[in-house]
Amino acid sequence: MSNIDLAAAVGWEEEEKPVSWNQRDILIYAIGIGAKKDDFALINELDKSWAPFPTYPVVLPFKGTSQDVVEFRKLMTGGKSAPGLPKFDPNRGVHGSQSIEILKPFPPSSGPGWKLKKRIVAISENKSGIIVENEVLLVDPQGTPYAKLHSASFNLGAKATGGKFAKRIAGAPQGTPPPKDRAPDWVVRDQTTPEQAVTYRLSGDYNELHINPAIGASTGFGGVILHGLATFGFAARAVIGAVGGGDPRSLTLFGVRFTSPVKPGDALETSIWEIGPAKAAGHAGETEVAFVTKNVATGKVCLGGGVAYVKKAEKSKL
Numbered sequence: 001m002s003n004i005d006l007a008a009a010v011g012w013e014e015e016e017k018p019v020s021w022n023q024r025d026i027l028i029y030a031i032g033i034g035a036k037k038d039d040f041a042l043i044n045e046l047d048k049s050w051a052p053f054p055t056y057p058v059v060l061p062f063k064g065t066s067q068d069v070v071e072f073r074k075l076m077t078g079g080k081s082a083p084g085l086p087k088f089d090p091n092r093g094v095h096g097s098q099s100i101e102i103l104k105p106f107p108p109s110s111g112p113g114w115k116l117k118k119r120i121v122a123i124s125e126n127k128s129g130i131i132v133e134n135e136v137l138l139v140d141p142q143g144t145p146y147a148k149l150h151s152a153s154f155n156l157g158a159k160a161t162g163g164k165f166a167k168r169i170a171g172a173p174q175g176t177p178p179p180k181d182r183a184p185d186w187v188v189r190d191q192t193t194p195e196q197a198v199t200y201r202l203s204g205d206y207n208e209l210h211i212n213p214a215i216g217a218s219t220g221f222g223g224v225i226l227h228g229l230a231t232f233g234f235a236a237r238a239v240i241g242a243v244g245g246g247d248p249r250s251l252t253l254f255g256v257r258f259t260s261p262v263k264p265g266d267a268l269e270t271s272i273w274e275i276g277p278a279k280a281a282g283h284a285g286e287t288e289v290a291f292v293t294k295n296v297a298t299g300k301v302c303l304g305g306g307v308a309y310v311k312k313a314e315k316s317k318l
Contacts, residue, residue, distance in 0.1 A: 003083075004084060004160050005084035006125065007084070007167050008084035009084035010120055010123050010168070010169055011119060011121075011169055013117070014080070014119065016116065017115060018114070019063065019065060019115060020110045020112065020114060021056070021060070021063070022108075022109045023108045025203065026053065028199075029053060030042040030043055031043070031199055032199045032202065032233070033055075033230055033236070033237060034191075034196070034233070034234050035237070039246070041247060041248055042237075042248060050248075051248040052107075052108050052248065053233070054240075054252070055100055056106075059205065060116060061118075062205045062206075066204070069206055070204055072207045073090075082120055085130075085132070085160075086158055086160050088158055089155070089157070093153050094153065094155075094258075095152075096151075096154045097150075097151065098149070098150070098228075098229065099150045099172040099173070099307075100147055100148070100254055101172075101173070101253045102147055103145050103282075105146075106146045113140065114139065114141065115139055116139075117137040118134055118137075120135075121169050122168035124166040125160055125161055125163070125164060125165040125166075128154075128157075129154055130154075130158040133168075133171065134149075134151050134153075135149070136148070136150075137149075150172035172255055173279075173280040173307070175288065175307025176275045176288065178290040182273070184271035184273050185273055186242035187270070188241060188272070189269045189296070190267070190270070192226060192234070192267070196230060196264040197225075197226050198264075200233075201227070207227070209224070210225065211224060212224070221261055224263065224264060226262040226264050228258045228261075231258075231268065231303060234293070235254075235268070235293045236251060236254050236308075238291075239289060239291060239308045240310070243287065244312065245313025245314075246313075247313065252283060252286060252309045252311070253278075253280070253309035254308045256303040256305060258302070259300070260295065260302045268293055268296065270291055270303075272290070273290045275289060286310060287310050289310060290307060292305075292306055
């Protein structure tokens with residue numbers, strides 16, 4: 001326990017991770033997040049409206065440079081640990097939140113030399129466990145950043161100081177909560193398929209929880225659950241379709257908290273409120289929206305605290 005020092009872990013930088021992708025990877029990802037047969041801006045690389053879907057980089061920490069199946073357990077337990085952190089139980093880790101900010105449009109195919117640069121930007125401890133927040137930059141061979149990802153993992157039951165602790169050096173842009181005094185400006189309903197997790201895992205996240213019913217049952221989910229980042233992508237499609245006129249280039253920031261699971265085959269309903277001009281630097285002329293996504297099958301919110309910056313289409317569907 002003498003080597004545990006949460007403050008020392010904040011700011012620690014992981015070894016840079018090479019990553020790569022091609023157009024086929026982008027197309028497979030679009031299908032994994034529910035793209036439909038007439039979503040030509042997402043599924044037909046020859047269509048003039050087509051562009052890489054903006055949330056695609058969230059799969060790169062899993063995929064790396066591989067064009068084959070990735071061994072999930074090895075991925076999760078390999079590599080160096082940050083100094084000062086206690087040993088976490090991988091079976092008690094929960095993906096708490098995720099955001100992505102597109103700094104520059106990334107190309108349909110990467111070519112060699114692209115990397116992820118990851119650092120710990122915040123740690124907090126409470127009586128329930130320890131939350132670790134990471135910032136990941138996607139950079140090209142010259143070191144130019146194209147996307148910035150923030151994620152938080154909640155390690156249930158983990159202990160370090162035994163009390164309350166919090167330190168932060170950076171974080172994702174924060175959004176405005178949905179207004180309670182008015183109905184949403186857009187409501188988008190979508191349907192996952194029973195095979196949704198089977199398709200989404202081909203983008204790089206081969207966690208058995210999403211394919212093996214026995215593992216889902218043993219972890220208390222009652223069977224297979226959909227990847228949280230697949231639901232994340234469904235909600236991003238909803239925002240782009242409703243506010244951005246279906247243009248993948250319209251979305252420049254997107255973030256959520258994961259609040260409850262979704263099973264493949266469940267219907268999703270995303271409610272979206274226009275907030276006003278985006279406030280963060282570098283997003284002039286864009287519109288901030290707040291949103292929540294509900295699992296229609298359970299009635300529970302599965303994505304909460306949603307924030308997005310969108311280049312709003314002139315005739316967005318209300």
